Amino acid sequence: MESESLKERKALENEITKGMEQVKQLRASSSGNEESALERMLTSYEEALLILQEIASDEQGQSVMSLSSDAPGPSKDSNIISIPSRVNTYRRREAPPVWTNQIRVTSNDKYETALDDGYSWRKYGQKDILGFKYPRSYYRCAYSHGQGCLATKQVQRSNDDPFTFEVTYRGEHTCIGQAHVAAPQRRPS
DNA sequence: ACAATTTGACCGGC
């Protein structure tokens, strides 16, 4: 039975990996705005793989605990009650996914158009960063209202090539069906 | 009048 589920796990892992490769291939020949979507797909795959690993290590269970046996823990004195406690319940911090895109801006391209990823952001800061000759801008999702969206991005203009921007996203958008559908218009008058 | 941006202040981590 165990080997059966192990086999399935391996198959699932294999499928996910195949998907990753497809996306990577797509990304290699992509341009501009679709790139961020592809990056997000990639981080989803990576997260899936991570979750799979966690499930696997959960199944193995106690073997992890044996590590602490040689630690100078609670003594074996029968007077002392050893509390099982939550030693084994490592709740892994759900780190938000982070990825950065390189965006090259052409001169006839207006910055806004090129940097527009279809979401609406609100700028909340700008800082000069050591080693960068251009300031870095900080944006958060425009509807971070209530328990809304925690998605964030930073924009950093490249030192050497002022036409290249490094856009770093952190966190997935939890907001859906919002106003950003109406993004790609902004016609020049 | 309201909403978004700007910008120095502020804060936490190293």
Added chain:
DNA sequence: GCCGGTCAAATTGT
């Protein structure tokens, strides 16, 4: 104390 990140008051845009 410096550095990167965020806050928030002032300013600017619509």
